Amino acid sequence: MRCPFCHSDDDRVIDTRSAEGGYMIRRRRVCSNCSRRFQTVEKIEQQALRVVKRDNTREPLDREKIRRGIERACSKRPVTSDRIEQLVQSIESNIYNDYETEIPAKEVGEIVMGHLAKLDEVAYIRFASVYQEFHTAKDFIHEVARLTQGPIPSRS
Incomplete structure (x- = not known):
């Protein structure tokens, strides 16, 4: 995952939480390069209906x-x-x-x-x-x- 601030691809996950009843995962990350925090969301990709x-x-x-x-x-x-x-x-x-x-x-x-x-x-x-x-x-x-x-x- 690239940092949205410095565009480095070196980060680590500091917290993971389930959302929307388990259909989504939110991850808090910290960039190893600039030390800024950001959040990502993972969601199941469903076939386009x-x-x-x-x-x-x-x-x-x-x-x-x-x-x-x-x-x-x-x-x-x-x-x-x-x-x-x-x-x-x-x-x-x-x-x-x-x-x-x-x-x-x-x-x-x-x-x-x-x-x-x-x-x-x-x-x-x-x-x-x-x-x-x-x-x-x-x-x-x-x-x-x-x-x-x-x-x-x-x-x-």
């Missing part, structure tokens, strides 16, 4: 896009940043366990909604209203009824 959008275009699965959607849905709700990170990690794990190369965007949304429904009902309704493109108050009422009472016949 592509999301198939409604118009059949494909784009890489973006963990940050999932996080942003969840953060917006959980805005001003009693949900901690750590809990959001755990949720994103769990969603990402589910997706990589169930799909190898491609996943329909609809499935990503359904997986996120399933996790949000367990986490916070208000955040779930917020996310669902954008994801399912609610247009009327009836759409909200139908989804709240479904969430609180179980499945209801199709939305009209």
Whole structure:
């Protein structure tokens, strides 16, 4: 590993810690040349999974896009940043366990909604209203009824 300050490749690890539930390792290092400290992160490199959008275009699965959607849905709700990170990690794990190369965007949304429904009902309704493109108050009422009472016949 090259020092980001003096570019020497002579350093030593002074501390190693697991992060993100064991999916990442953080290492604190000290450069033997300039004695400055820096931190590195090791993460499992996963095969690039592509999301198939409604118009059949494909784009890489973006963990940050999932996080942003969840953060917006959980805005001003009693949900901690750590809990959001755990949720994103769990969603990402589910997706990589169930799909190898491609996943329909609809499935990503359904997986996120399933996790949000367990986490916070208000955040779930917020996310669902954008994801399912609610247009009327009836759409909200139908989804709240479904969430609180179980499945209801199709939305009209």
